[in-house]
Amino acid sequence: MELWQVPLLFSRLPMFPFFDLAHYVASVMALKEQRGAVEVSVRSPVACWFSAMLYCFGGSVLSSLMLAEPPVALLAKSANILLASSVWYLVFYCPQDIFCRCFAFLPLRLLVAGMKEVTRTWKITAGIEHADSHFKDAWLVMVAVGWARGAGGGLISNFEQLVRGVWKPETNELLKMSYPVKVTLVGAVLFTLQHSQYFPIARHNLVFLYTVFLVVSKVTMMLTRSATSPFGPFEAALGHMFFGLQKIPSKVKGEGAASSNGSSVCERSSEQHQDGVKKRQAKKTE
Numbered sequence: 475m476e477l478w479q480v481p482l483l484f485s486r487l488p489m490f491p492f493f494d495l496a497h498y499v500a501s502v503m504a505l506k507e508q509r510g511a512v513e514v515s516v517r518s519p520v521a522c523w524f525s526a527m528l529y530c531f532g533g534s535v536l537s538s539l540m541l542a543e544p545p546v547a548l549l550a551k552s553a554n555i556l557l558a559s560s561v562w563y564l565v566f567y568c569p570q571d572i573f574c575r576c577f578a579f580l581p582l583r584l585l586v587a588g589m590k591e592v593t594r595t596w597k598i599t600a601g602i603e604h605a606d607s608h609f610k611d612a613w614l615v616m617v618a619v620g621w622a623r624g625a626g627g628g629l630i631s632n633f634e635q636l637v638r639g640v641w642k643p644e645t646n647e648l649l650k651m652s653y654p655v656k657v658t659l660v661g662a663v664l665f666t667l668q669h670s671q672y673f674p675i676a677r678h679n680l681v682f683l684y685t686v687f688l689v690v691s692k693v694t695m696m697l698t699r700s701a702t703s704p705f706g707p708f709e710a711a712l713g714h715m716f717f718g719l720q721k722i723p724s725k726v727k728g729e730g731a732a733s734s735n736g737s738s739v740c741e742r743s744s745e746q747h748q749d750g751v752k753k754r755q756a757k758k759t760e
Contacts, residue, residue, distance in 0.1 A: 499577060
């Protein structure tokens with residue numbers, strides 16, 4: 475096998491069952507780390523299972539809704555549902571929590587996270603091709619559906635939280651996008667341009683390069699325990715250039731709050747002192 479054939483062979487990798495299994499494991503374990511998820515699993519296993527399925531198949535559900543297709547169509551994939559349900563049961567109900575302890579081993583966690591990022595690329599490309607079959611050459615639709623298919627679990631996180639009885643509108647991904655949602659949007663734009671022949675690169679080469687970037691960045695962020703997005707400097711520069719976005723330093727906010735609090739305290743103390751003086755004077759006159 476020659477070196478130039480590696481991207482082509484990589485683009486033909488089947489996702490089921492190993493890569494899909496890694497995606498389910500990473501998704502359900504991320505659900506278990508959410509506050510209150512374990513309590514929900516004890517109180518209502520049905521709600522916990524439904525939340526896990528949204529974590530695993532949120533992209534398919536959201537993209538189906540966007541294309542006016544039945545979201546329950548994913549239930550026809552019995553093998554995938556059974557595999558994801560098995561992972562859900564082992565993560566939440568395995569005796570002595572043995573399953574989660576095994577995947578807490580760092581090298582195994584890195585392997586699972588890397589394989590999950592591989593599935594992200596395949597979901598983006600599948601969503602773009604699916605959208606193109608419904609709306610020919612509608613590149614905005616292709617970007618939106620590819621983004622939804624690849625990052626649907628994050629985009630519908632508020633609905634998933636409602637299933638568990640939690641309402642946090644401030645966690646809306648559109649208000650503050652997480653890194654997976656951002657990188658999926660970038661990938662959806664790139665693959666849409668390539669699919670529309672505006673980006674002069676072969677599809678298998680783009681798949682290989684984009685997936686390598688996803689895996690390397692994810693593993694690096696896990697090893698360094700950093701939540702900082704690699705797109706941060708570019709976002710700040712572009713936001714300042716096109717929208718005039720400026721960040722208010724936290725120190726200034728703190729000093730302003732402290733000064734306002736201090737002045738209010740001083741004012742209240744001076745007012746109390748004046749009232750006390752007036753009362754004493756009134757008593758003397760009496």
